[in-house]
């Protein structure tokens with residue numbers, strides 16, 4: 001449904017292609033699964049996968065519906081279900097669509113061994129090296145590997161694990177996870193996959209045979225602090241809207257719900273068509289950066305469902321219709337996230353249904 005509301009997410013597919021190639025350049029001996037779960041972090045899974053189809057080694061998604069959407073759109077590369085299947089009856093579809101499955105628990109292992117597929121399953125054996133969410137205990141790896149290897153309808157095997165704290169590169173935890181993982185494999189020659197975006201950027205010793213870039217594909221740094229290698233990423237989403245009203249308020253007048261902001265001086269205030277129902281974080285406080293006509297200014301007062309208010313002091317040509325960037329190339333999504341005590345991950349995946357995507 002075309003909307004007359006000026007709000008849209010401009011998706012820069014060339015930036016995503018650049019970021020994918022950059023991940024591969026950082027890990028020149030690894031293949032890369034482009035992580036496109038959650039509608040490619042809000043960027044549009046089909047468009048992103050098609051933009052990467054000529055260069056990606058494979059894709060990763062969270063569930064079978066996300067995988068089927070890509071197969072139906074003509075994606076032929078390997079697609080890995082990062083959480084495997086949630087029920088044995090999904091394995092028929094896994095077989096038909098030629099998907100690869102993570103096996104992270106005993107139940108999934110039993111379902112897979114009992115299945116009677118028409119072709120072999122490629123399985124990614126998940127080891128819990130310290131995240132303590134899903135995965136087999138390191139001491140179970142040899143047994144699980146042996147059962148899968150002995151099964152005639154099992155094809156390629158990959159050992160996979162996930163980092164809990166790779167975005168804190170000065171801590172020893174990631175290095176410890178790598179050691180736990182390697183020890184579980186006890187020298188076995190098997191393709192391995194460990195690195196999310198943060199580890200691709202900060203832990204070259206975790207690159208192994210398959211990297212799994214997610215957030216970095218979309219151009220946001222996974223680190224809270226500046227990191228030199230993350231500076232080369234290109235933001236892939238510009239969330240923009242426009243001023244729909246402008247008013248001059250005298251000092252002492254409150255703005256918006258709760259009167260949480262009171263004008264310190266006579267203030268030119270702009271109203272922007274975006275709110276928390278569109279995915280703009282409701283907890284963004286006064287002072288959160290926003291750009292009007294390409295000039296950086298600040299949010300004022302509370303975020304409403306459909307509107308926000310911004311300070312137009314000193315902004316040239318700030319009239320109704322002026323373009324407002326909420327995040328993108330001028331305002332880093334991470335800056336909005338940091339001000340709002342959340343992450344760029346949540347901002348991207350929280351983009352609302354009313355936001356049109358333009359490619």
Ligand SMILES: *Cc1c(COP(=O)(O)O)cnc(C)c1O
Nearest residue numbers: 035082162196197212213214215
């Ligand atoms: C989401 C996910 C990734 C990608 O993580 P980023 O931090 O976005 O790079 C990698 N591996 C697994 C298992 C995931 O669930």
